[in-house]
Amino acid sequence: MKRVLLAGATGYLGGYIAKELRERAFTVRAIVRRKSTSKAKGVEATELAEAELTQPETIERCCENIEVVISTECLTSEC
Numbered sequence: 001m002k003r004v005l006l007a008g009a010t011g012y013l014g015g016y017i018a019k020e021l022r023e024r025a026f027t028v029r030a031i032v033r034r035k036s037t038s039k040a041k042g043v044e045a046t047e048l049a050e051a052e053l054t055q056p057e058t059i060e061r062c063c064e065n066i067e068v069v070i071s072t073e074c075l076t077s078e079c
Contacts, residue, residue, distance in 0.1 A: 003027045003065055007053060008072035009043050017070060018044045031062055031073075 004021055008014035009030035021028045022044045030045035031053065032038040038048055051058040053073055063069065 002067050003029070004068045004070060005029050005031065005049075005063055005066040006045065006070050006072075007031045008074075009045055010038055010041055011072055014072040015043070017072065022046070029062070029066065031059065 004026050006014060006018055006021070006028055007030075009018045009028075010032060014030075018028055018030060027047075028045040029047045029049050030038065030043055031049050031051050032043065033050070033052060035048045035050050038045075049059075049062045051062055053059060
């Protein structure tokens with residue numbers, strides 16, 4: 001089974017990607033700012049990794065045991 005790291009799972013496109021990956025039995029680790037907020041939004045992920053993508057020290061361990069990385073993340077002011 002492939003293990004996927006998904007950045008941007010709480011957004012429009014990321015939400016659809018997360019759902020599709022879960023339906024296809026992928027293990028999905030979603031990078032989120034706050035786990036509690038993401039759970040409330042219904043993020044479809046196997047696990048949640050709390051991190052801030054603009055702060056490299058918070059994402060150091062996010063890729064452990066991951067085979068594929070997908071990022072739909074962007075800064076709100078640039079999208």
